[in-house]
Amino acid sequence: MMLIPCPWCGPRPRVDFSYGGPDPADHPRPADDAPLEAWTRYVYERDTPKGSARELWRHAAGCRQWFVVERDTVTHEVAGSHPLPGAPRPVGEDL
Amino acid sequence: MSAPGPARQPHRLGSGGHIDRSRTLSFRFDGCSLTGHPGDTLASALLANGVRLVARSFKYHRPRGIQGEGAEDPSGLVALGRGDRHEPNTRATLTTLTDGLVARSQNRWPSLRWDAAALTAVASAFMPAGFYYKTFITPPQVWPLAGPILRRMAGMGRSPTAPDPDRYEHRTAHCDVLVVGAGPAGLMAAQAAARCGARVILADERAWMGGCLLKEKTRLDGRPGTAWVADALEELASRDDRVTLLPATTVTGQHDHGFWLAADRIYDRPDAPAAGEGPRQRLWHIRATQTVLATGAIERPLVFAGNDRAGVMLAGAARAFVNQYGVTPGRRAVVFTSHDEGYRTVFDLRGAGIEVVAVVDPRPEVRGPLPDRARAVGVRVLDGHVIGDTRGHPTRGLEGVALHRYHDGGMVPVGEWIEADLLAMSGGWSPTLHLHAQTGARPVWDDDLLAFRPDPWRMPPWMAGGCAGTRGLDAVLRQGLEAGRNAVEAAGLRLTGAPPPVPAIDRDEPSEVGEGTPQAPLWAVPKPAMAGGKRFVDIQDDVTAEDIALAHQEGFATVEHLKRYTALGMGTDQGKTSNVNGLALLAEARGEPIPMVGTTTFRVPYTPITMGALAGESVGPRFAPVRRSPMHEAQAEAGAVFQTVGPWLRPRYFPRDGETLAEAVRREVLATRANVGMVDVSFLGKIDIQGPDAAEFLNRVYINGWKSLPVGRVRYGLMLREDGMALDDGTCARLAEDHVAMTTTTANAGRVMAHLEHALQVHWPDLDVRLVSTTDAWAAVAIAGPKSRQLLDLVTDLDVSNEALPFMGLTVGPVCGLPARVFRISFSGELAYEINVPAGYGDALWRRLTQAGAALGLVPYGSEALGVMRIEKGHVAGAELDGRTTPHDLGLGRMVSTKKSFIGKRLLQRPALQDPDRPALVGLVPEDGRTAIPAGSQLIATEHAAEAVPIPMLGHVSSACSGPSVGHPVALGFLKGGLARWEGQTVVAAYPLKGTQVRARVVPPHFHDPDGSRQNA
């Protein structure tokens, strides 16, 4: 079972987390009046990258924060994780 | 303690082995009373008693004996236990003998010795590779005939039918270094790590740790190998604050990031508690920083005609039965080996008084230390020969082997049969790579080793000993030491203390003397023209060399296809002994080298795990946590009948004097509508929302507007998913400019919370809003009915007049002497209030309201009456919010704000969701005024009613009730085009599963008080 590094709580087993699709930086929510095609892509279409991927995960059974995990979808190696823009900074993090 | 039985253990040696002859254990096999000793496995005890036939095979029901001595044994599967304690398909070789053990053979009918289905051996020509596939492409009318026969014959063992009386558990453990396998390499690695102060877990699937040092006659530092093992284990055990020893524990799977599952067969441990005491098995969830795999190697059988008889045994297993258990698996033995190491069997068997008649070796002119030593003691060494066939007795097993001269893959009969009741065979060793390969490592073929080696690109886990392809005990021990120290360093610990010394090994030791002649690849001995037996590759699944050739000929040329078509390696042993032979034969058939064929995928678990261990504690009442309302006790005392709703235990109805459900619900509804009723609504999801942007946040998640909601007022809201479909509905009360109390439906409470958190954190981190779930913080009771205001007035000093507390108003203050929030909202359509108090006061609230309301005719009602009243009122709920409905479909289209943006707005504008012909909410009443309209019915046009399905469908019935307040059954449903197209017309509600049809008139979905005068009163 993967260990996912929550930026606030530290590494925790995967069962504590839920997956939320790609990093919103790579898959931004369209503007309110964007064409329907853009919205359809946003809601229904996902890349399934082989290898390195930036993914959104939530520490559902912990601090309930969403954050970004860099993970290899083949080896499941986790290179790191970081909070979303605007999220509270993890305690003790260097500014 | 021991019952009278047959002659006591005729195949037990008078001395030797690691068993305790001072104690006798009695056990039963197929009703026979037998004996053994502590230190025995069921397999060794059966052999000690001369029981050679232990099972019938899976497909042909052929008589089978024990071939291996550990997890690799493909054939010795038995059913354990009696009564409710019944475990099928258990390996006799891994089952520790205990006093009173009861075991039965499997796949036999009526008995092991006389099996009716074994006649299929005669018919086996009709069961070639792919038999089942071929059978089921025959005309289907044959299936019902073949089905019952196949079902009786197929399958392995029988499932238990009664609940398992034993306990199981899961446990989580963390360590710096996990060592899998407690043979010489594993013990060295564990000691090396433990001496550095690492937290070590050492697990071994066998009840007795020591691996090959128990099975082989080996001397270390001039003492028996077992003495070294005992010292090593004692040292490890003395560090019990850092070291955990797990005997009889199979590490079954490598999962990601150092996570390992291990099945601990507690009752197989030497110090096992009595049956029924403590957990029977434990599933360990181990998180290891580093892991050393020292899982050893598995010996390969040789493939030749008649190789499945009882008495044909792996050479290493024969040695283990002699050396570890003091058991002679035969009296007259032949050794058949394609490499030098097999010759060591000669000396161990002779040492146990077994006559070794010959060594048969396909290699020509074999020279080397071990073969020469065999010749020196007078054993016939038949190099350049193979065994072409065997003969034997159905129950006694092997009686003789046929000698053939072998040259360049060709073979000629010599015309000599050698009498023997034991054939010890060895086709070489395959490193046990299962755990290594489970997470995607690709083993590489080694032409010298004639086996797959670990993937050099996937280290660590550190590998040591046989599983790394290492030969020779000295090299194995040194590699174990090195792996242990590597693991310590990689775990970030310092190498401290003295490393454990590597014991000195006799230069005469068979593993050290080296090989004179390299191993010859011999994947299958050719089949003689007149062979009596089949050439089995996989004796658990009855797959022969011919099956593999046939599968290839029929086009199943990849190893994964071959596996599925022939069932090769698909048994409970996952082909531990058969896979390499099988794919080598496939490579031969393809005319390609073995690496081109590759291996099948190694999957978890390494050996089967019982369902009990997988379930652990999560059975019965511990299957899932139960949530109870804060007023559960008070409701139980009031006679509530509870119902499981998701995790909740919720009052369904409150029967009086033997009322049925329908009678009670009718009374509860009518009493509420006439006077006043009360219902527990603590189950609703509750979310506290605070911050200056609270109203803006609501504006973005609900379809309707919130900016204008004044403090002190409540509003109904509907939220959508991003795809435009309704997610949930509920109310929000504005307690202050920056403070909102939200409710959600019971079922969606968690989902809505997650949805809101996602929106805030991912989309709008700039909004100054905080959320917290308060579902468990508040207890809530709704009082409903024309006398609800009167009741409320009795229990509070707050002004609850219609002017002070109008419909959708709220007030805060003491109610029943408890701190409360009162919301004037209604789900029933009556004048109603929801009283919320801190959860700890819930019980008091229920009891005080009950007392105060008695004079007004207050009745408690449950979820059933609540549902009836909301249907009568036409409120949508879970059956309507089914994930496929838009606001327009739900009749809530007018709530959709055009002035603002909200989640789901853009995709709600898709043309298909705007189609006026979409199914939309309608009311339905039976034309005859009395027939119930079943929920789940399909709505069809009257002109199609008499037609056979398929019929064009116009929609469906989502909710229905008997309509006690309106005097006739009513229902809600969705109809294409909705009311605009169907109002006043008749449709048919058809329920083909039950064969019912009800003619229903389409009406607006508000059956009770459509103008809302009651709730606004």
Ligand SMILES: [Zn+2]
């Ligand atoms: Zn966290």
